[in-house]
Amino acid sequence: MNIYTKNGDGGMTSLVHGPSIPKSDDRIELLGTLDELISHLGLVKADLSPGREKTLLEAIQKDLLAVVALTEDPHNRKNRLEEGAVEKLEAEIDAIRETLPAGKEEALPGGNRLSARVSVARSVARRAERRLSTVSIKFGSDAMAKKYMNRLGDYLYVLARSMEAEETELPEEKPVLKPQKETEMTEKNNALIEEILRRVNDNRKINLETAKKLTEKIEEEARRRGKQAVIAVCGPEGNPISVHVMDGAFLVSFDVAMKKAYTSVAVKMSTKELSVLAQPGGTFYGVDKMDGGKIVIFGGGIPLKVDGRIIGGLGISGGTGEEDHSLAEYGLSVLPEIL
Template identity: 60%
Template sequence: MSIYTKNGDKGTTNLVHTKNVSKADDRIQLEGTIDELSCHIGVLKTMIRDGDTIRFLEKIQENLTRIDAGVADPYNREYKINDDKTELLEEEIDRLTGLFHMPKESSLPGACRLSAEIDVTWAVARRAERDLAAVSVKFGSDTGSKKYMNRLADYLYVLARYEEAEAAGQKTGTSKLVETDASSENTELHASGTEKVAGGSVSVDTKVENSLISGTSDSVDEAVIQAVLRRMGMQNKITLDGAKKLIGKIEQEALRRGKKAVIAVCGPEGNPIAVHVMDGAFLVSFDVALKKAYTSVAVKMSTMELSKLAQPGGTFYGVDKMDGGKIVIFGGGVPLKSGDTIIGGLGISGGTGEEDHSLAEYALSVLPEIL
C-alpha cells in the first residue's frame, strides 16, 4: 500500500462528516497543533528518566489523540474528555508543587536543557488551547477538552519548574536518598551528594569514585553506593526489587500473548536473583531459564546471537559443551544493561527460541522504566 494518496494535492482534506475541507480551516490547524504537541511530548519522554512521569506523559498523549479525533468527529461521545482526566492533571500539579519551592515570578526558559524543552512544549500547548478556542467559536467543541487543555499547560509549566529545581538540587519533598541507622555513625546521604557525618561532611560522590577505582567498598556502605549510582543515572547490578518489577511486566506480556514461561534474572556475576514460574509452565523450563540468564552474562550477548555463532564453523562452535553444561545456545537469554554496563542477565523459557527471544526483547524495551 502506497503511503501517498494524492487526495490532498489541491489543499483540501476530509473530516468524518465533512468532505473537501480546506487545509487552512481552523479545525485542520488545530489537529496539526495537537500533533505537534504530542511530538514534543515524545521528545520529553526520551529525556526524562522517571518511569512514572514517562507513563503520565503517555496518558497525556492518549488524551490528545482523543481530543484530535473529537475535532474530526465532534458528535462521537467516545472522544469526549471527562473531568476525571483533568482532575488527574490537577493532582499531579499539586504533588509536584509539594516537592519544591515554586517561584512566585515567571522564570526565563533555559535554566537547564530539560526544563527548556518542557517550556517549548508548554508554549505549543498554549497555542493548541488557543486554536481549540477558535474552533469552539466557529464550530463548537467539547467543554471537557477545553478544561483539559488549559490544565495541561499549567502542568507543563510546573513540570518545567520542578525539573529546574531538581537540576539545582533544590527539591524539598524527597531530600534524602538514603538514611542509615543513627547508631551507625549518624550518617545521612542527601540529594546534594554530601554525606553528613558527626564532626564534618565529605562528598559521597568522591568516596564512591575512589572506591570504584580502587575496587574496594569497605569505607562506603553498598546501599550508599547504589543510591549515588542511581542518582547519576548509573547502576552496577540489578536489584531484587528491580528484578521483580521486570518479571511482573514480562509475565503480563506473556499472558497477553498466551504464553506460559519461567522467567529468571541473575546478577552480572551469573548468580540467580529471582526466578518466577508461571502457572502451567514446563518443569524443564526452570533449569533452562536459569541457564539462559547465566549464558547471556557469561558471553555478554543474547543467546539468540550466540546460537548463530555456535553453528559448525562459527566462532563459538562447541561452546555449549563447556562450563559444565551451563551454556545454552537457543533464544531467550539477554544481558541486562545500564548504559554500557551489564547489570544482570535475563532468561525466559516456555516457547520456541524465537518466541522466548521476542519476550526477552520486550523486557529490554521496558527495562529503562524500571531502572
C-alpha cells in the first residue's frame, strides 16, 4: 500500500466527514501546529529518565491528540478532553513554582540543552494557542481546549525554569539499535492486514434507502432552522437517486439542487469552494458555462465521502448559498450514522 495518495497535490485536503478545504485553512494550520508541538514534546520525553515528568508529558501528548480530534471532527461528542485536565496542569504549575529558586522564573532560555528544548516546545504551544483562538472566532471551539492550551504554555515555562535550576545536562547521544520483538512485528502486520481487508470489503454506498434516510435527517434540521428546501442526492457518477421537495420550497430550487449535487461529484469539491475558484482569474473561471449548464457555482453542493472515497453527491437549494452550504455540511456530518 502506497503511503502517498496524491489527493492533496492540488493544495486541497479535508477534515473528518467534511468537504475539501485549502491547506491554508486556519483549521489545517492549527492541526499542523499541534502535530509540531506533540513532536517537540516527544523529543523532550525521549531525553528524560522514567519518572513523574516523563509520564505527565505523555499524558499531555494524549490530551493534545484529543484537541486534534476536536478540530478534525467538532460534531463528534466523544472528542473531548477529560474532566480535570486543566486543573491537573494548574496543580503541576503550582508545585513546580514552589521549588524554584529566587530569580529562576525570569531566566533566559538555554541554561542547558534539555531546558532549551522545553522552551522551544513552550513557544510552539503558544503558537498553537493563537491558532486555536483564530479557529474559535471563525468556526467555534471547545472552551476547555482553549483553557488547556493556555495552561500548557504556563506549565512548559515553569518546567523549563525548573530544569535550568537542576543544572541537568544530557548524556552524549549515541545511536542505539533496539531489536524488535517478533510478537510486535506480528501485531503490526495483523493490524495492517485487517485495515486492508476492511477497505477492500467496504461496500458502503449511497442507494435509494440511504438517500431517503439522509434526506429525512436534513429535512428535520431544515425545519428546525425554519427553512424550506429541496434536497437532492446523486450517485458518484452524477446520476440522480432522489429529490425531495419540502412544502413551500421554490419551484426553481428543484433544478438547482440537482445541479449542485451533480457539480459536487463532477469537480470533486463543494460548490462553495468552486465558487471561489470560478471567479475571474481563478483556476475554474468559466466552468459554469460548460457541460450544458449543469455546473453551478454557488454554495449548497457537497461530495459525500467515506474514507476519502466519493460515494455520492448532496445538493441543497432553498436559501442563500451560505445557508444551503451549512445545511449540506450538516448532512455530511450525520452520514456515518446512516451508512
